[in-house]
Amino acid sequence: xxxxxxxxxxxxxxxxxxxxxxxxxxxxxxxxxxxxxxxxxxxxxxxxxxxxxxxxxxxxxxxxxxxxxxxxxxxxxxxxxxxxxxxxxxxxxxxxxxxxxxxxxxxxxxxxxxxxxxxxxxxxxxxxxxxxxxxxxxxxxxxxxxxxxxxxxxxxxxxxxxxxxxxxxxxxxxxxxxxxxxxxxxxxxxxxxxxxxxxxxxxxxxxxxxxxxxxxxxxxxxxxxxxxxxxxxxxxxxxxxxxxxxxxxxxxxxxxxxxxxxxxxxxxxxxxxxxxxxxxxxxxxxxxxxxxxxxxxxxxxxxxxxx
Numbered sequence: 001x002x003x004x005x006x007x008x009x010x011x012x013x014x015x016x017x018x019x020x021x022x023x024x025x026x027x028x029x030x031x032x033x034x035x036x037x038x039x040x041x042x043x044x045x046x047x048x049x050x051x052x053x054x055x056x057x058x059x060x061x062x063x064x065x066x067x068x069x070x071x072x073x074x075x076x077x078x079x080x081x082x083x084x085x086x087x088x089x090x091x092x093x094x095x096x097x098x099x100x101x102x103x104x105x106x107x108x109x110x111x112x113x114x115x116x117x118x119x120x121x122x123x124x125x126x127x128x129x130x131x132x133x134x135x136x137x138x139x140x141x142x143x144x145x146x147x148x149x150x151x152x153x154x155x156x157x158x159x160x161x162x163x164x165x166x167x168x169x170x171x172x173x174x175x176x177x178x179x180x181x182x183x184x185x186x187x188x189x190x191x192x193x194x195x196x197x198x199x200x201x202x203x204x205x206x207x208x209x210x211x212x213x214x215x216x217x218x219x220x221x222x223x224x225x226x227x228x229x230x231x232x233x234x235x236x237x238x239x240x241x242x243x244x245x246x247x248x249x250x251x252x253x254x255x256x257x258x259x260x261x262x263x264x265x266x267x268x269x270x271x272x273x274x275x276x277x278x279x280x281x282x283x284x285x286x287x288x289x290x291x292x293x294x295x296x297x298x299x300x301x302x303x304x305x306x307x
Contacts, residue, residue, distance in 0.1 A: 008285035009295040051262035053083030094270045100126040102274040106281035174208040177280025200287040
């Protein structure tokens, strides 16, 4: 086994699970980032086009509200409409892709016991299970709608309603993430994977919820910190432009900057989806080992064979 390889199938408490996640993140960031860029290239170009449509639409709507140009308002609404629809389609497509890439990467990492993962291996597992993946995502959306409605009803309850809502959403996130890992790792059907995920989450409920809560908050903070860099630069540019009397709504340079910035935000959010699934990948292997003791039995068998 490689020295840098992290053994994922281990019994771990809450603190160890979170620590291993960030250790895994640190050691595999470059490797997975290369895979992410390789298979998201077309989507990144798509995000660039969507960003252009949305920025053009918003700027046009601002102009029409300021100068009262009806024809500009219609064109801008068209840009916003097309951009919004394209964004929704791209959002779903990238969510499915990056959810799957992250899960496949972790499965190959655990099986191969090597820190070097071939991108073709990662994609092959995704393509071989594409039908189940699409069905899983469709069911996820349907279940999410039901969970969201139930959460909204619970949130009406004073004081504890909001807590119940967030607890329900965290439970849903953990269940879906672990079930998705089970489907690809154990080659289960969608229904069997959802049952397996529910079983594992039920056995170790608070650990599952708290891991998603803590790591989710930390990833959110990390994303905000990263986004602060372009945010500050744009703020400086906007300040100097206004000081020099430049109309940001009419400036081609400003439009390019807004477009590139929005593209960067969308790409970073897509990458964050993969990082979020890594959380449930770490959690899945830990819960699986605690439930089935597979790794421990293999070690005992190896010791017995050696004797």
